[in-house]
Amino acid sequence: MKIIKKFMKFIALMLYLILAVIPLYWIIITSLKDIKEVFVFPIKYLPQVISFESYRKLFVFTNFAIYFRNSLMVALIASFGALFITVFSGYAISRCGFKFKRSILISLFLTQAIPGFLILVPLYTMFAKVGMLDKLPSLMLLYINIMIPFSAIMSKSFFDRIPISLEEAAQVDGCSRVQALFKIVIPLTLPGLSAIFCFCFINTWNELFLAVMFINSDPKMTIPVALNSFISKIGVGWDILSAGIVISLIPTLVIYAFAQRHIVAGLTGGAIKG
Amino acid sequence: MIKSDNSKIFLVMIFPSLISVILLTFVPILRSFFIAFQNYNFHDLSNIHFIGFENFQAVFNSVNFNFSRILLNTFLWITVSLFFQFVLGFGLALLMKEPFKGRGVYSGLVFYPWALSGFALGLIWAWMFNGQFGIINDVLRKIGLIHQNIGFLSDTRYSLISVIIANIWYGIPFFGIMLLAALQSVPLELYEAAEIDGAGYFIKLFKITIPYIKPTIISTLLLRTIWIMNYPEIIYAMTGGGPANSSNILSVQMINKIIKFLNFGEGAAIGVMIIITMCIYVIIYLKIVSREELTF
Numbered sequence: 001m002k003i004i005k006k007f008m009k010f011i012a013l014m015l016y017l018i019l020a021v022i023p024l025y026w027i028i029i030t031s032l033k034d035i036k037e038v039f040v041f042p043i044k045y046l047p048q049v050i051s052f053e054s055y056r057k058l059f060v061f062t063n064f065a066i067y068f069r070n071s072l073m074v075a076l077i078a079s080f081g082a083l084f085i086t087v088f089s090g091y092a093i094s095r096c097g098f099k100f101k102r103s104i105l106i107s108l109f110l111t112q113a114i115p116g117f118l119i120l121v122p123l124y125t126m127f128a129k130v131g132m133l134d135k136l137p138s139l140m141l142l143y144i145n146i147m148i149p150f151s152a153i154m155s156k157s158f159f160d161r162i163p164i165s166l167e168e169a170a171q172v173d174g175c176s177r178v179q180a181l182f183k184i185v186i187p188l189t190l191p192g193l194s195a196i197f198c199f200c201f202i203n204t205w206n207e208l209f210l211a212v213m214f215i216n217s218d219p220k221m222t223i224p225v226a227l228n229s230f231i232s233k234i235g236v237g238w239d240i241l242s243a244g245i246v247i248s249l250i251p252t253l254v255i256y257a258f259a260q261r262h263i264v265a266g267l268t269g270g271a272i273k274g
Numbered sequence: 275m276i277k278s279d280n281s282k283i284f285l286v287m288i289f290p291s292l293i294s295v296i297l298l299t300f301v302p303i304l305r306s307f308f309i310a311f312q313n314y315n316f317h318d319l320s321n322i323h324f325i326g327f328e329n330f331q332a333v334f335n336s337v338n339f340n341f342s343r344i345l346l347n348t349f350l351w352i353t354v355s356l357f358f359q360f361v362l363g364f365g366l367a368l369l370m371k372e373p374f375k376g377r378g379v380y381s382g383l384v385f386y387p388w389a390l391s392g393f394a395l396g397l398i399w400a401w402m403f404n405g406q407f408g409i410i411n412d413v414l415r416k417i418g419l420i421h422q423n424i425g426f427l428s429d430t431r432y433s434l435i436s437v438i439i440a441n442i443w444y445g446i447p448f449f450g451i452m453l454l455a456a457l458q459s460v461p462l463e464l465y466e467a468a469e470i471d472g473a474g475y476f477i478k479l480f481k482i483t484i485p486y487i488k489p490t491i492i493s494t495l496l497l498r499t500i501w502i503m504n505y506p507e508i509i510y511a512m513t514g515g516g517p518a519n520s521s522n523i524l525s526v527q528m529i530n531k532i533i534k535f536l537n538f539g540e541g542a543a544i545g546v547m548i549i550i551t552m553c554i555y556v557i558i559y560l561k562i563v564s565r566e567e568l569t570f
Contacts, residue, residue, distance in 0.1 A: 009369060012365075012369055013369055013370075013380070016366050016369070016384050017380065017383060017384055019443070020383060020384040020386070020387065020443075020446075020447075021383060022402075022409070023387075023395065023398045023399065023402060023443070024386070024398075026398070026401070026402055026409050027398045027401065030401065038407070039406075039407055040407075041406070041407065042412065043407055043408075043409060043412050045409075085290045085291055085294070086291060088287035088288070088290070088291075089287060089288045089290070089291035089292075091287060092283075092284040092285075092287035092288040093288065095284070096281065096284040096288075097281075104288070104292070106560065107295075107300075108295065109556070109560070110553065110556055111295055111299045111300075112500075113500050113504070113552045113553070113555070113556045114299065114303065114504075114549055114552060115504045115505065117525075117528075117529065118306075118504070118525075118528075118545045118548055118549055119299065119302035119303055119305075119306055119545065120529075120532055120541070120545075121306060121309055121314070121532060121538045121541055121542045121545065122301075122302035122303075122305035122306045122309060122542070123298065123302050124538075125305070125309070125538070126301075126302065126305070141298070142298065144294065145294045145295065145298040145299060148291050148294055148295055149295065152291055177283060178283070202389050205391070206390070206391030206392070206393070206394075208391070208392075208393045208507055208510075209507075209529060209533075212533060213532070213533065224391065224393055224394075227393070227394065227397065228393070231397075238401055238404075238407075241397065241401075242401065245394050245397055245398060248391065248394050249390055249391075249394060252389045252390055252391070253386065253389065253390070255389070256382075256386055256388075256389035257382060260381070260382055260385070264385075264451050264455065265455075
């Protein structure tokens, strides 16, 4: 009886695993096939030969290296920016005795329900007025903004767990409040803060609609914009597209692999409980 | 000892976040309410003026009877995706609750979709659902469920179910991660006491586990609803809402109006409808959750 139970559990776990991995496997295999094998019937589950031709074409026929650099720059700067701003805000919300503390938190929370693309039009017209369209810094600014509510709420929840008495002790010893923040509180919350950074990076790296709306010229495209433009481009088939998709997944997969525990602990401990 | 007169420095600290959220989120939300009532077409920028409810009327009429189809699709997209994401995610969390060899690696391999872009995953699923060279057609034919390839994404009968399947797959890890963490916080003594009374697996599940993690279940369900509603990337990548609106939902329709047709007025009108729905939803959410769990 117990063995049957164990076996059933094993089968169920395997089913989940297979279903989870197939899409990733399939796109990687597609990208490594020779073009003749991509469009062949019946389809091949293993390539006859491993070919990097699709990747070569991707980098020769498109400016994919530039898109990658743009994406990396935007995601890194936006994530650092959001983290830097919200460390202070989260700390202030956590420690302040403002009467409107609750309303600040609720309004931050409300904005989380309204993602960037719902306000595409007003943002677009605002940025058009000041001549900030088709510029990567505009995108960074927008990304910092969409990450602020989440990171502020998260960092606040991390700071809540640090006892105030620690800072008070430091202040008795002559530290100012800001010094106490940097010397005592931030080092203690560093794991949590790095989880916020990873979360911001993943989200900004993946963002599509704001980027599609705000970026038009080819040398400024981020990867999602580029992939989106490939769909309608003549001459870009599933061979090149699959190579582009695989490359677009690598940074978030790497971050996920290294920071999974961190992110999960941060998310489950902070975001839900508020 | 420490005076609470630090409010000035707190204000300085909180200022950048507040100014950003006000200028780039709240002001645009208000502005979108204006634009929704304006004739605001990118091709006709010299002719921007207030037109009352015409944008809303156009939204309801331009797709004729199909608008009800879009509403129905939106409802199905949310409820069906949510139901299966939750049930399958909960099942996965229950399976992973007891430690087993290689659980760390295993969780990495089943939870990874959580970190990936919905757009890229939508493209991958579009390729898997491909009517000619798709792996799904091939598998279904091999196990004898179908005899001829199906154009899943080009056939109005299959497009919605196809995008929903992709979305379910995408959302399982979220529930798996959240519910697994909650399950691991259930004190073991509770089970031991129940076992002494001779309780079986399902009695323990329904009498101990589920009541104990109920707050997490409620908040993840409500939170996920917002995300499913708000992140149309998968549909956008797989079908763009087509064919003939068969897989179209409100947010995809809005994106299409703005990005494809450059009709900002109608796009903003749909945006306003979504924002109002979301706000009502979030207020209910906060009402329920703050009673249960959320402590500001």
